[in-house]
Amino acid sequence: MADDSSRYERKDFSPKAVGLSGLGLIVVCVISAVLIRHFEKDLNQFFAYQGRATWTSSPTMQPPEPRLQTNSAREFAEMRAQEEAELHSYGWVDRQYGVIHIPIDAAIKIALERGLPVRKSTPTAAATPVPAPATPTPAPKSAQ
Numbered sequence: 438m439a440d441d442s443s444r445y446e447r448k449d450f451s452p453k454a455v456g457l458s459g460l461g462l463i464v465v466c467v468i469s470a471v472l473i474r475h476f477e478k479d480l481n482q483f484f485a486y487q488g489r490a491t492w493t494s495s496p497t498m499q500p501p502e503p504r505l506q507t508n509s510a511r512e513f514a515e516m517r518a519q520e521e522a523e524l525h526s527y528g529w530v531d532r533q534y535g536v537i538h539i540p541i542d543a544a545i546k547i548a549l550e551r552g553l554p555v556r557k558s559t560p561t562a563a564a565t566p567v568p569a570p571a572t573p574t575p576a577p578k579s580a581q
Contacts, residue, residue, distance in 0.1 A: 506512060523538065530536040539547075 525540045527540065528538055530538050
């Protein structure tokens with residue numbers, strides 16, 4: 438009869454193989470980065486020799502017309518500045534109805550001084566009468 442102890446693997450993995458594989462992957466990544474950097478430098482020198490702009494400074498492709506946002510970073514910064522100015526200043530929301538906006542700090546102070554409005558409470562479930570539970574009727578006895 439065969440030895441039953443050899444019917445399964447003794448080790449799940451080899452730490453040496455995993456370590457060497459990881460080290461090999463790191464070495465390949467470093468070599469690739471060095472080669473790419475070297476080729477980029479050579480390509481830029483080639484373009485400079487020909488009197489052209491470097492390949493990295495070529496203009497980016499523009500999306501087709503109509504261009505709705507031509508400078509989204511600047512527009513976003515302007516929008517955030519406008520929002521911040523509105524959050525920290527006084528101004529009209531609707532002059533006709535007398536609606537204004539105030540700074541957040543001032544609104545918090547007013548809320549602390551005056552308190553928050555309280556709604557009139559409606560009768561709670563405990564205040565309403567609870568009907569008495571119905572008495573259970575016994576189940577009919579079956580003839581056996």
